[in-house]
Amino acid sequence: MNKVLQDSYQTYRPRPFKKDERENVTLLFGGLTWRAERALVGLFEGAGYKAESLPPATRSDLLFGRSLVDVGQCCPTAFTTGNLARTLKDKADKIGPDRVADEYVFVTAGACGACRFGQYHYSYELALRNIGMEAFRLFLVEQHEIDQSKDDDEGFQTDTHLLLGAILSVMMTDVIQDLEYQIRPYEVEFGATDAAIKKAVEDIYDAVRNRPQNKGKLGTILWHLTTDHYAKALRKAKSHFEGIKLDRLRIKPKVKITGEFYVSTVEGDANHSIHAWLEQEGAEVLPAPVAVWFDYLMRFARRKQQDRIGIHKGARKKQLMIELARRLYRGRYHSLCKALGDIPRHLPDQNELARLAQPFYDNRLNGGEGDLLVGKALYAHLHKVAHMVCELSPYGCLPNTMSIGAMAAAQGKYPDLLYAPLEIKGDSEVHVISRCQMVLTEAKARARSEFDAALKAAGLTLEEARARYEAHPEMHDPFWQVPKRGAVGTAANVVLELGGASL
Amino acid sequence: MTLLTFPKLFAKPRSAEVVRPERKLRIGIPRVLNMWSTHRFWTTFFVELGVNRRSVVYSSETSEARQREFGQGRAAVDCCYPVKCMTGHYGELLHGLKKPINVLFSPKITTLPSILQGEVRNTMSCPRVLAGAESTKAGFLREGNAFADAGVIYVDPVVHLDEPKLAARELFEALDPVLEDLTPEEVEAAIEAGFAALEEFDTSLRKQSLNVLRNCAADSRPAVLALGRPYHMDPGIGHGIATELQEAGYPVLWGQYLPLEEDLLDWLYRDLLSAGRIRTPFDISDIWPSSHSSNTNELLWAARYASLMPWIACVIRFSSYECGMDQPTYTPVQETVEALGTLFFAFQDLDATNPAGSVRIRVETIDYYLKRRAQKIIEQKLAALDTPPESFSNLGSIKDAAQ
Ligand code: SF4
Numbered sequence A: 001m002n003k004v005l006q007d008s009y010q011t012y013r014p015r016p017f018k019k020d021e022r023e024n025v026t027l028l029f030g031g032l033t034w035r036a037e038r039a040l041v042g043l044f045e046g047a048g049y050k051a052e053s054l055p056p057a058t059r060s061d062l063l064f065g066r067s068l069v070d071v072g073q074c075c076p077t078a079f080t081t082g083n084l085a086r087t088l089k090d091k092a093d094k095i096g097p098d099r100v101a102d103e104y105v106f107v108t109a110g111a112c113g114a115c116r117f118g119q120y121h122y123s124y125e126l127a128l129r130n131i132g133m134e135a136f137r138l139f140l141v142e143q144h145e146i147d148q149s150k151d152d153d154e155g156f157q158t159d160t161h162l163l164l165g166a167i168l169s170v171m172m173t174d175v176i177q178d179l180e181y182q183i184r185p186y187e188v189e190f191g192a193t194d195a196a197i198k199k200a201v202e203d204i205y206d207a208v209r210n211r212p213q214n215k216g217k218l219g220t221i222l223w224h225l226t227t228d229h230y231a232k233a234l235r236k237a238k239s240h241f242e243g244i245k246l247d248r249l250r251i252k253p254k255v256k257i258t259g260e261f262y263v264s265t266v267e268g269d270a271n272h273s274i275h276a277w278l279e280q281e282g283a284e285v286l287p288a289p290v291a292v293w294f295d296y297l298m299r300f301a302r303r304k305q306q307d308r309i310g311i312h313k314g315a316r317k318k319q320l321m322i323e324l325a326r327r328l329y330r331g332r333y334h335s336l337c338k339a340l341g342d343i344p345r346h347l348p349d350q351n352e353l354a355r356l357a358q359p360f361y362d363n364r365l366n367g368g369e370g371d372l373l374v375g376k377a378l379y380a381h382l383h384k385v386a387h388m389v390c391e392l393s394p395y396g397c398l399p400n401t402m403s404i405g406a407m408a409a410a411q412g413k414y415p416d417l418l419y420a421p422l423e424i425k426g427d428s429e430v431h432v433i434s435r436c437q438m439v440l441t442e443a444k445a446r447a448r449s450e451f452d453a454a455l456k457a458a459g460l461t462l463e464e465a466r467a468r469y470e471a472h473p474e475m476h477d478p479f480w481q482v483p484k485r486g487a488v489g490t491a492a493n494v495v496l497e498l499g500g501a502s503l
Numbered sequence B: 001m002t003l004l005t006f007p008k009l010f011a012k013p014r015s016a017e018v019v020r021p022e023r024k025l026r027i028g029i030p031r032v033l034n035m036w037s038t039h040r041f042w043t044t045f046f047v048e049l050g051v052n053r054r055s056v057v058y059s060s061e062t063s064e065a066r067q068r069e070f071g072q073g074r075a076a077v078d079c080c081y082p083v084k085c086m087t088g089h090y091g092e093l094l095h096g097l098k099k100p101i102n103v104l105f106s107p108k109i110t111t112l113p114s115i116l117q118g119e120v121r122n123t124m125s126c127p128r129v130l131a132g133a134e135s136t137k138a139g140f141l142r143e144g145n146a147f148a149d150a151g152v153i154y155v156d157p158v159v160h161l162d163e164p165k166l167a168a169r170e171l172f173e174a175l176d177p178v179l180e181d182l183t184p185e186e187v188e189a190a191i192e193a194g195f196a197a198l199e200e201f202d203t204s205l206r207k208q209s210l211n212v213l214r215n216c217a218a219d220s221r222p223a224v225l226a227l228g229r230p231y232h233m234d235p236g237i238g239h240g241i242a243t244e245l246q247e248a249g250y251p252v253l254w255g256q257y258l259p260l261e262e263d264l265l266d267w268l269y270r271d272l273l274s275a276g277r278i279r280t281p282f283d284i285s286d287i288w289p290s291s292h293s294s295n296t297n298e299l300l301w302a303a304r305y306a307s308l309m310p311w312i313a314c315v316i317r318f319s320s321y322e323c324g325m326d327q328p329t330y331t332p333v334q335e336t337v338e339a340l341g342t343l344f345f346a347f348q349d350l351d352a353t354n355p356a357g358s359v360r361i362r363v364e365t366i367d368y369y370l371k372r373r374a375q376k377i378i379e380q381k382l383a384a385l386d387t388p389p390e391s392f393s394n395l396g397s398i399k400d401a402a403q
């Protein structure tokens, strides 16, 4: 071979994964909550693959990831790279690297644009090289190419049926997680919610695994739009929570979690288990549903077309199609909420999020979460969704630093907004927690004074409120709707309901 | 020998002989980020819209002193150095000019025109480049409105420079409230003139680079390629490392302005093309398939160009402190450059402190290696390539000598 060709660098290209290998090859994937990962295992198994989610990323994965790739990664890159490399090494120790390369492949999402999310695989490739496993195969699923079913011989087919199933799986685990987080802080019997959620996720897994086989592109779209299959699974999952008794008079600040996709959705070392820590500290946590981000991506795509009407042929039509898809998507999500007694919160209005954020962060800027974080923080504050917003920002993140910067102006305009931007490095837990603690203390004080104001408005003493609450067993039920009576906190709204008052 | 020098970059373009409405406004533009590769466009654009050429003013080059004087206390967040410096540029435009401006114009350039357009997935700006204006603005708005206090209108449109029609719409919407009687047609014409000026400017710099390489070939001398983002040409961001190397006697080319003569590209890329590794000389899919970011794409493209071009014996790589976009490129860039033996030196984590001493030591090291190895590298690279093209007419003897 001539010297130029022989010596010039070429990017990693995995050897193909063929259809006839499927029986012996396990798909590895990760980076989501354990609920969503379990549902996706079901999805892949139902589609005829063997599948396994990576174990939760730990702090030692972070350090391992950092040691394997070039310095300066954002912390989600370091966590996920280290996590994959550690898993492969563990497997290689048991069965040898050659068998790992033959019997496992890794699939991940990629290419959301110019931030590093689209470039994760460079880190993965370098890590594979540095652990001596270059023969291992990893594949990217591109977000913007919905249907990537290539030739029939392809081992991994991301067709419409699989992708819609993945979306529905994520939606289901989002709504069940939202339910879980509304119940656990108030459960009378400690551990009852955790026991229920485990069973519920298994029901979701079963439903996804046993959904009907592919009916062709149009057929699968229609089926996913009309089927009761998923809602039925959630109704079954709901039964595990029924009967859990709640004490909704516990005064708790509501803390909305936002931030970069990875660190705000996972629950573990990657964000110092901030969800669990907040609950332990007496907060009611509003987790970040993945579905909001998908909704945002569609809103962004719609805006893109809207801006090009009259310039690009077909832009108006595309805009309408995207908006139609977005509405159907939201409709599906809300029908799943209904299956859980409409307790899970609905998706926020994206147009409102964009409107609120626009003076501070232009909604045409992409990368990461774009204007979404500014919008969510203001929405939570102005619509009385939460007492405090906790924004998880990975160290070294490109877009997130900018939206945190933009929040300075938003805070100038809304000085009452309790906002805790937390830089997540993965190895600075004390710093993160103490910073969060400071803002949480203020949030607790607000929840307390709001509760006192509610008692006053309701004309009740605490004892009277308690007595009335005990006399209303339906209010102890997890599927009782807490009315919105002008307060943010659950306990305050319950008191207002008991006294027939509003704030 | 003609060398590229920084002051030329922001020199005013020639004005076209057309009648246009006169608009008596002073426009201040921060000399930051992708302004370093698109300023010709912007100056011409405003001149075409009737703003006096002397009334289109840029902030100064980045410097620690200016940052201290005008930017202190304004940064809303800690991030990469080029974006952090924006506060100093804004502050200078608001408070540091003898003749005050009326408009602070800070476009959020979302996509860029690029020689690689059509060959790559996208030509986007880094998320921080495009949102830097939002974060910087916040620092001037959190306690009152510093723009209004200075009597300045702040205009920061999103602009897709890779889509001229869309850019025209975006710029018309943004400037209509500021420039009286503005029409969409005027904006479209100004955009066209802006792109023509930008192209003319880029072409002239590429020509200069070609001459530099020709001269190097004639004398069998090495040139150095500066590989960085456009704003590393700012001495305050790139710490004048390129200038130091020039002073040490090495012609420095920038990756943004490499010659694109067809026969030259055919010569350099012949093997890769005929082996089917690439479809065209501008194809980088074999070394950088996630080609979304414009400056990153061009960085990888220039890295390969340098790896092949015999007289580029050395590449110096610039990276700013906390640059997230550069991080995944470190290994691919280095391995690409070094393929045929080209020397590679990286200046990483460049930030506020201007380590003049250490830069000098590094430059001395580069000088040492170039003195010892350059000839060998040139010969080695020539031997790996086929016969040089006609445009390098005097290269035959060098090639023969190498063989
Ligand atoms: S959004 Fe931020 S943290 Fe997430 S991949 Fe991109 S740069 Fe990394």
Ligand code: SF4
Residues within 6 Å of the ligand: A398, B080, B081, B082, B083, B126, B127, B128, B129, B229, B320, B322, B323, B324, B325, B326
């Ligand atoms: S490319 Fe790097 S230095 Fe430039 S703005 Fe982006 S993160 Fe900052």
